[in-house]
Amino acid sequence: MPDFTDNGRVFYNPVxxxxxxxxxxxxxxxxxxxxxxxxxxxSELKKYxxxxxxxxxxxxxxxxxxxxxxxxxxxxxxxxxxxYTLTEKGKRVIPVxxxxxxxGMELMREANLDPEIIFKKPEP
Amino acid sequence: MPDFTDNGRVFYNPVxxxxxxxxxxxxxxxxxxxxxxxxxxxSELKKYxxxxxxxxxxxxxxxxxxxxxxxxxxxxxxxxxxxYTLTEKGKRVIPVxxxxxxxGMELMREANLDPEIIFKKPEP
DNA sequence: CCGTATCCTGGTTGATACTG
DNA sequence: CAGTATCAACCAGGATACGG
Numbered sequence: 482m483p484d485f486t487d488n489g490r491v492f493y494n495p496v497x498x499x500x501x502x503x504x505x506x507x508x509x510x511x512x513x514x515x516x517x518x519x520x521x522x523x524s525e526l527k528k529y530x531x532x533x534x535x536x537x538x539x540x541x542x543x544x545x546x547x548x549x550x551x552x553x554x555x556x557x558x559x560x561x562x563x564x565y566t567l568t569e570k571g572k573r574v575i576p577v578x579x580x581x582x583x584x585g586m587e588l589m590r591e592a593n594l595d596p597e598i599i600f601k602k603p604e605p
Numbered sequence: 606m607p608d609f610t611d612n613g614r615v616f617y618n619p620v621x622x623x624x625x626x627x628x629x630x631x632x633x634x635x636x637x638x639x640x641x642x643x644x645x646x647x648s649e650l651k652k653y654x655x656x657x658x659x660x661x662x663x664x665x666x667x668x669x670x671x672x673x674x675x676x677x678x679x680x681x682x683x684x685x686x687x688x689y690t691l692t693e694k695g696k697r698v699i700p701v702x703x704x705x706x707x708x709g710m711e712l713m714r715e716a717n718l719d720p721e722i723i724f725k726k727p728e729p
Numbered sequence: 730c731c732g733t734a735t736c737c738t739g740g741t742t743g744a745t746a747c748t749g
Numbered sequence: 750c751a752g753t754a755t756c757a758a759c760c761a762g763g764a765t766a767c768g769g
Contacts, residue, residue: 484656485723487716493656495709495720496633496702502712504628505761509620523731532608532617534763539732560730561769570715577708578620584701585619588626591694592611596619599609630742647751658743663752684750685749 499577502548507533507541509578512550515567516575523563550574623701626672631657631665633702636674639691640699647687674698 484491492498503509507530514529515521521529527538542565545551550571556562567575586596608615616622627633631654638653639645645653651662666689669675674695680686691699710720 483723485713485718487718493654494634495706495713496637497630497709498713498718499705499709500628500630500633504624506621509624510618513620535731536733536764537762540762543732555731558730559769561732563731573711574708577704580701580704581623582619584698585621585623587697589609589619589622594609594611594622599607659752660744660754661742664742667752679751682750683749685752687751 502550503574503577505541507537508545509581511538511541511545512567512571512574513578513582515551515565515571516578520564520566523565526565545571626674627698627701629665631661632669633705635662635665635669636691636695636698637702637706639675639689639695640702644688644690647689650689669695 484493486492487498490501492501503512510530511526514526518525523538523542526542527533527535530538533541542551542553546553549568551565552568554564554566556564589596589599608617610616611622614625616625627636634654635650638650642649647662647666650666651657651659654662657665666675666677670677673692676690676692678688678690680688713720713723
């Protein structure tokens with residue numbers, strides 16, 4: 482299995498390449514959130530992801546922006562207002578995340594962590 | 606989004622739960638290999654994943670075994686012979702990995718890293 | 730309100746070496 | 750051949766503080 486390089490980084494296979502872009506603890510939850518509500522301010526996003534740290538949300542959003550998954554719109558007002566939206570590229574990841582989510586729920590059921598009990602209502 | 610606990614560890618959502626089981630650099634490549642060739646010795650697996658370290662392959666296989674994705678069969682011979690196979694649970698992850706792989710290849714194409722050029726022939 | 734910089738900690742991984 | 754132990758290096762991520 483030949484390796485390949487992108488931006489000076491070596492990857493071993495397409496799975497690793499995909500995970501480099503949407504992996505990590507927060508990228509998929511962020512993108513998923515933006516699919517549910519397509520325009521979100523930084524502070525709203527933060528509210529929906531209560532465990533994420535300020536720094537993490539900030540850096541993850543920059544990486545998602547740099548890789549073309551979200552757009553960042555700054556309104557020149559005081560206090561600042563910044564909105565995030567999925568790009569077309571960002572929208573194309575959603576089905577992948579949906580697949581992983583479904584599989585996660587399947588695993589939860591197998592472990593007797595019934596998602597229908599834990600997530601009482603379909604996530605907003 | 607309510608949290609939940611499994612084995613003393615807190616998870617925030619189904620995506621994180623799924624990634625805990627099949628995420629990381631190596632778990633999916635290992636499982637993928639085992640789908641292509643359903644019975645593999647430790648050393649064969651190692652050969653197919655040239656960059657993985659001995660320790661990593663070992664620990665990842667133990668975790669996959671502990672979580673019920675692979676079975677480990679030890680033949681009491683000298684020198685030792687150990688074979689790994691996908692369980693039924695392991696087989697059920699394959700479509701998820703396939704989805705991620707396909708998406709990875711899509712991303713590669715978008716970045717002008719054409720997988721059809723890099724992976725000259727369909728992976729064995 | 731939003732973003733960045735700095736510092737610091739602990740988990741993850743690789744190298745190496747040793748065992749049955 | 751397969752697995753474990755030890756140690757060191759690295760890096761993700763948190764806390765905090767400051768700036769626009």
